[in-house]
Amino acid sequence: MIGVKLISSFRAGMQVVKSAKLRSLSLMLGIIIGVASVITVIAISTGIKAQISSQIRSYGPDIITIRPTSVGLGSGLVRGSDLANFSISNPMILKDIKTVSQATGVAEVAPLTLVSGPVKSSSGVYKPGFVVGTSSSLPNLINQSLAFGNFFTSSPANNGNVAVLGQTAAQDLFNENVPLGSSFTFHGQNFVVAGIFNSFNATPLSREANFNNAIFIPNSTAESLTNDTAPTYEIFARAKQVNQTSIVAKNIAAALDTEHGGVSNLSVSTGNQNIAQNNNILNLLTGLIAGVAAVSLLVAGIGIMNVMLVSVSERVREIGIRKAVGATNQQIRSQFMAEAAFISLIGGILGLALAFIIDMAIRASTYLTPIITWQSVVLATGVSLIIGIVFGTIPATRAASKDPIEALRTE
Amino acid sequence: MPLIQLQDVSKLYGFGDATTLALDEVNLTIDKGEFVAVMGPSGCGKSTLLNLIGLLDKPSHGQYRLNDKLVSRLNSNQAAKIRRDKIGFIFQFFNLLPKLSALENVALPLTYKGVTQTKRLKIASEMLDRVGVQDREYYLPGQLSGGQLQCVAIARALVNNPQIIIADEPTGNLDSGSSRLVMELLSEIHKMGNTIIFVTHNPELTRFATRVVYMHDGSIVHDESSTVGRVANRARKVLYTLPATKEEDDLAGVSLLMKALPIKSSISDRLSPKYLTKNNIKRRSKRKALGKQAK
Numbered sequence A: 001m002i003g004v005k006l007i008s009s010f011r012a013g014m015q016v017v018k019s020a021k022l023r024s025l026s027l028m029l030g031i032i033i034g035v036a037s038v039i040t041v042i043a044i045s046t047g048i049k050a051q052i053s054s055q056i057r058s059y060g061p062d063i064i065t066i067r068p069t070s071v072g073l074g075s076g077l078v079r080g081s082d083l084a085n086f087s088i089s090n091p092m093i094l095k096d097i098k099t100v101s102q103a104t105g106v107a108e109v110a111p112l113t114l115v116s117g118p119v120k121s122s123s124g125v126y127k128p129g130f131v132v133g134t135s136s137s138l139p140n141l142i143n144q145s146l147a148f149g150n151f152f153t154s155s156p157a158n159n160g161n162v163a164v165l166g167q168t169a170a171q172d173l174f175n176e177n178v179p180l181g182s183s184f185t186f187h188g189q190n191f192v193v194a195g196i197f198n199s200f201n202a203t204p205l206s207r208e209a210n211f212n213n214a215i216f217i218p219n220s221t222a223e224s225l226t227n228d229t230a231p232t233y234e235i236f237a238r239a240k241q242v243n244q245t246s247i248v249a250k251n252i253a254a255a256l257d258t259e260h261g262g263v264s265n266l267s268v269s270t271g272n273q274n275i276a277q278n279n280n281i282l283n284l285l286t287g288l289i290a291g292v293a294a295v296s297l298l299v300a301g302i303g304i305m306n307v308m309l310v311s312v313s314e315r316v317r318e319i320g321i322r323k324a325v326g327a328t329n330q331q332i333r334s335q336f337m338a339e340a341a342f343i344s345l346i347g348g349i350l351g352l353a354l355a356f357i358i359d360m361a362i363r364a365s366t367y368l369t370p371i372i373t374w375q376s377v378v379l380a381t382g383v384s385l386i387i388g389i390v391f392g393t394i395p396a397t398r399a400a401s402k403d404p405i406e407a408l409r410t411e
Numbered sequence B: 001m002p003l004i005q006l007q008d009v010s011k012l013y014g015f016g017d018a019t020t021l022a023l024d025e026v027n028l029t030i031d032k033g034e035f036v037a038v039m040g041p042s043g044c045g046k047s048t049l050l051n052l053i054g055l056l057d058k059p060s061h062g063q064y065r066l067n068d069k070l071v072s073r074l075n076s077n078q079a080a081k082i083r084r085d086k087i088g089f090i091f092q093f094f095n096l097l098p099k100l101s102a103l104e105n106v107a108l109p110l111t112y113k114g115v116t117q118t119k120r121l122k123i124a125s126e127m128l129d130r131v132g133v134q135d136r137e138y139y140l141p142g143q144l145s146g147g148q149l150q151c152v153a154i155a156r157a158l159v160n161n162p163q164i165i166i167a168d169e170p171t172g173n174l175d176s177g178s179s180r181l182v183m184e185l186l187s188e189i190h191k192m193g194n195t196i197i198f199v200t201h202n203p204e205l206t207r208f209a210t211r212v213v214y215m216h217d218g219s220i221v222h223d224e225s226s227t228v229g230r231v232a233n234r235a236r237k238v239l240y241t242l243p244a245t246k247e248e249d250d251l252a253g254v255s256l257l258m259k260a261l262p263i264k265s266s267i268s269d270r271l272s273p274k275y276l277t278k279n280n281i282k283r284r285s286k287r288k289a290l291g292k293q294a295k
Helices: A002-019 A021-059 A080-085 A094-102 A167-174 A219-225 A242-259 A271-314 A316-324 A329-365 A374-400 A404-409 B046-053 B076-086 B102-111 B117-131 B146-158 B176-191 B203-208 B233-240 B247-252 B256-260 B267-271 B278-294
Strands: A063-068 A106-115 A119-121 A130-134 A146-149 A162-165 A183-186 A189-197 A214-218 A232-239 A266-270 B004-013 B020-030 B035-039 B061-066 B087-090 B164-168 B195-199 B211-216 B219-225
Touching: A021 A271, A021 A329, A021 A374, A063 A242, A063 A271, A094 A106, A094 A232, A094 A242, A106 A219, A106 A242, A119 A167, A130 A219, A162 A167, A167 A189, A167 A214, A183 A214, A214 A219, A232 A242, A242 A266, A266 A271, A271 A316, A271 A329, A271 A374, A316 A329, A316 A404, A316 B076, A329 A374, A329 B076, B004 B046, B020 B046, B020 B061, B020 B219, B035 B046, B035 B176, B035 B203, B046 B164, B046 B195, B076 B087, B087 B146, B102 B117, B102 B146, B117 B146, B146 B164, B146 B176, B164 B176, B176 B195, B176 B203, B203 B233, B211 B233, B219 B233
Parallel strands: A130 A214, A162 A189, B035 B195, B035 B211, B087 B164, B164 B195
Antiparallel strands: A063 A232, A063 A266, A106 A130, A106 A232, A119 A183, A146 A189, A162 A214, A183 A189, B004 B020, B004 B061, B211 B219
16 A cells, blocks of 8 residues: 555656656755765775775784874875985884893884885986895885895895895896896896886875885895995884784884884874774764765755645646645655655766766876765765655645645646 | 534634624534535535534534534544545546556555555455546546546546545536536445535535535535425526526626525615616606506
8 A cells, every 4th residue: 555655656756757857857866965975085085094004004013113194295195206306304223123122022023114216226316126135034024025036135155245026126127027037237236137026006196106116125235235324114013913003113112212212203003003093084084074975955944845836836736736635734744755755766866977977087187986885875865865755745745735725727 | 313513613714804604503414325415605614614524623512422522622643544445536627646657646545544565455446446537547537537537537536435425516527527527426426335425516416416406605505405306496596587698697606596695685785776676767667658548
């Protein structure tokens, strides 16, 4: 019975849409734009969140990162060609690396120390590349495997002028996929390629500061090349026991504070903390933008109410006729509500379709991968339906309360 | 047991100084199976009476019993359900929904009863067949002639198999051929046992009625039973003995019936110059002339 009524109300709604196509479309437009923008904003932010946390997770949630609190250029957004200007106002130094590795509960440590200077090979200077001094623990710490060769070990015999290359760096430097044993010049010294990494996950916002462009050399070599002046912009560490990660992070922070005389401007964070921090910021931003988009939905709802009111006063005679043949007030009300709900629901579905198209366009033209979740789909359809019902109530009630005789009398 | 029973029913419109008395303590009893014609000048309360009987309106005073059940104080939803199940309306201007086809228009009352669409359209199609416009099922009202429209409207009124058919000037907007068609259709329906109440200005149409009620200024002034096939007595008077309405009568809204009804002329009428017609002046001069001859 209710089903029959629902279907017939839906049919009535469809009839209205058919009979007033332009009006219905202009009505829907507000809902379409509103739903599409809310879904797109949420999808972009979900996508970024997923990308960032997958990157952090690929390093492992138990990894502890130590960073200077102020960096001249955002470390994530550095271009290779900018490296000459790269400055860290308070870079970490060799002593910090030692302090971290000696803190209680630390199993292994890998610094990332930037060494500036041109990299020359037989095919010329490799500009986008950058040289990073690190320790033998790096592949293990960031869960990164090698495609070919071996990473340098901590034993001094295997720890001199050797280098491990990111995939792009290997390709660009030597024009071959597996340049194992090839050599390049850096700071006047010859380096031999010992291994090549598998491809690193791309950073979400930039392809430039990509480890695929990086050349890794042992940290000791890096320090000796620069007389211990190379800036270390990040230190990775891992606790001996995974469940001790946060305690060890505190130990590290305390040790660094002691070393810096109580005032350390280094931040120590764990993978989970990073994810949470990122998510917090993104959620805030998403909330703000989605809120603005939601206002457009509200405006669309008011538009629906307006047009429905006009429609009611245009169709007074129809209401009169329907009442004369036996429609109750509720039936008239639900008819008009169904019309409003139908229009806004269709608008919501079209908006959803538009959001999917925008999503594809974003994927095609940027590095972002927006994710439209089923929750946001349900939310969008639900919200558009509710908008129709809420803003259809007043016009529908007005239609239902028309006096049949007066309604029949109007032209 | 009478089907419709009005007891001292009054209907007032407006309030304060602007109050108009549309119905003035009307008493009317209609039995099942009657074919009642309601006649009277414009504004005499015919339509108000029909709206009250059809439960579109509520009386201001008095009692209305339908099937011996007091319905004058029903709430709007209960009234709507009775309208749906027991009463069929036919209007002068057809009142079909312009965007629905003839078939959908006829099926409309069934929609509100909760009948499924397939069943609805089947019943509606049968109804259209009954009134003879089945070949126009999928036409929109704008594509049909007046007579066909009224047939569709009659089909709609009949679709719920109502006890009472209320027709407010069903032929008021039709040519004489279509009028006859519509009235014959109504009398066929009457023969099947339905009670029909209709308003008309055309005395000829009282031929179809079994009873004629004359109204004036909100009251029933005359009520006569009539033989089917003959024009009612009072209506015949209107038809044959009175001059046709003049142009100024039309402008003033004076109908033939108003002229036929026994209304005492007021003092102001006597004093008006119209009262001293040419005939009176002629008669007076004749008398004078006769007097002179006698001398």
